[in-house]
Amino acid sequence: MIRLAAWLGLDSYDDLRAICAQAWRESGSIRYKKIDSRQPGIGKGNSAVTGVAHSLTAQMTSLGCAPSAEQLLAAASVLASARRRFCFGLQSSEMIACYFAEVMFRLDKHAAMVNLAPENEADATPGARAGDAMLVANFAPYSQATDKLARQMARRGVAIVAITDSETSPLHRTARSGIVVPTNAHSFFPSMTTAVAATEILATLTAQKMGTKAEEAAA
Structure with a gap:
């Protein structure tokens, strides 16, 4: 391993180990990009900031590549073709749905939040039925109440569009269309940056497919 590090042009085995550790922390779709501290504006004081910014930028850029782009287009088609659109999420996922x-509400009141009361879960969306769609967000650690509501709506024939962090999440398995976004970052907490970016793209695509004149509606 020491000879391999030298062959790669690294100063020591510790440098090679650090690169591998960083790569494992990041999403499999994002490759490690070493930051050259000799670049202008990059030094010991702000290299950590630059590292986080580069990681988040790479994650958001991945939304434009397949299969993420295909997932966004498919989800927008489901939402645009629905009679009514509902949105739901709990805890950190609530801000994504909200x-x-x-x-969408600013465009032409085309979506409504669902407020789930623990004592009234079954009647959270009494009018939702086949022909409607619901955007549901859920990230690890997954909310069981969110997954339960998604399954209830799916049984009614409501098309579930999921924004989640894994294809193995319970919500993704329930959804008619799913968008998987990375939430790992250089911090101790999950990152919602890519999820927010995906939500903006999804809203734009949905409005376009609905033929909404966004500029006029916003004005």
């Missing part, structure tokens, strides 16, 4: 609902 953001989509707010953007």
Whole structure:
């Protein structure tokens, strides 16, 4: 391993180990990009900031590549063709659902948030039925209440569009169309940056497919 590190042009085996550790922390779709501290504006004081920014930039850029782009287009088609659109999420996922609902509401009141009361879960969306769609967000550690509501709506024939962090998540298996976004970052908490970016793209695509004149509606 020491000879391999030298052959790669690294100063020591510790450098090679650090690169491998960083790569494993990141999503499999994002490759490690070594930051050259000799670049202008990059030094010991702000290299950590630059590292996080580069990681998040790479994650958001991946949304434009397959299969993420295909997932976004498919989800937008489901939402655009629905009679009514509902949005739901709990805890940190709530802001994702709320953001989509707010953007669509500004266009022409095309989405509504679902407020789930623990004592009234079954009647959270009494009018939802086949022909409707629901955008649901859920990230690890997954909310069981969110997955339960998604399954209930799916049984009614409501098309579930999921924004989640893994194809193996319970919500993704329930969804008619799913968008998988990375939430890992250089921090101790999950990152919602890519999920927010995906939500903005999804709202834009949905509005386009609905033929909404966004500029006029926003004005």
